[in-house]
Amino acid sequence: MLWDDIRYFLALARSGSLSGASRALGVEHSTVARRVSQLESELEVRLFDRLARGWTLTTEGGDLLSRAEAVEQEVLALRRAATGVDMLSGTVRISAPPLLLSHLILPGLCLFSAAHPGIGLELVGERREADLVRGEADIAIRLGRPSEASLVVRSLGEISYGLYGLAAEVERPRAEQVYIGFDDSMPDLPQKLWLDEYVGGRRFSIKSNDMATMLQAALGGLGIALLPEFLASPHESLRPLEAETRPPVRPVFLVMHPDIRRSRRVRLIADHLTQALSQ
Helix, strand or coil, X not given: CCHHHHHHHHHHHHHCCHHHHHHHHCCXXXXXXXXXXHHHHHHCCCCEEEECCEEEECHHHHHHHHHHHHHHHHHHHHHHHXXXXXXXXXXXXXEECHHHHHHHHHHHHHHHHHHCXXXXXXXXXXXXXXXXXXXXXXXXXEECCCCCCCCEEEEEEEEEEEEEEEHHHHCCCHHHCEEEEEXXXXXXXXXXXXXXXXXXXXXXXXXXXXXXXXXXXXXXXXXEEEEEHHHHCCCCCEEEECCCCCCCEEEEEEEECHHHHCCHHHHHHHHHHHHHHXX
């Protein structure tokens, strides 16, 4: 039995369907079915029941699952250790929210990349949190301190927010002001909670889950938006609106797995970003 066999088994066990496993592995449905069937033949045991609603683990498959997950952890640890080889070449993968990646992380890495041409960068913009234990990224930038106690965490400072709009929008009487809001895709987002309470019964012209869209809406005169100061301040046409209560401030953290931190190239990038973004 090879690690690749275990990888197919775990993907199907976790997703419960060929389509889900194929997406996770980046292969065709038929490949997943064939590889799992081969594993069952090799072990001489049926691991899954093929049902109309999906593939479910048999009792024997369930018994194997915990052992397969233990093997997975060993393989992931080995990969993290290999990444920690003391070299100043190779690739470093950084995961961050898209807006932070384009406006803060990338500008902070331009000088680093010029000084260290042997280190390649993979910059992944995503709203979800990359799983550092599974090696989805070497470095993650997160809004809010992570809950995983095992991770290495560095503070990068804070992001301040403010209300911004064109002069005509900001100068309206408060009762007539129109706002650009956050949609309900992230109901617990601190910015959304603050803005919804602040606006109260006043009108939202549009709602979105994308900060770049909200910026363009404000520039287009569709209302007043709650924007990060670093995003709004370069636009001279946007005027700040003094709020009666202070808008939220979001702490920013750089996060690494302890095994990955041993890599010189990862440490160099982490040190560079910490210095560049903490200023």
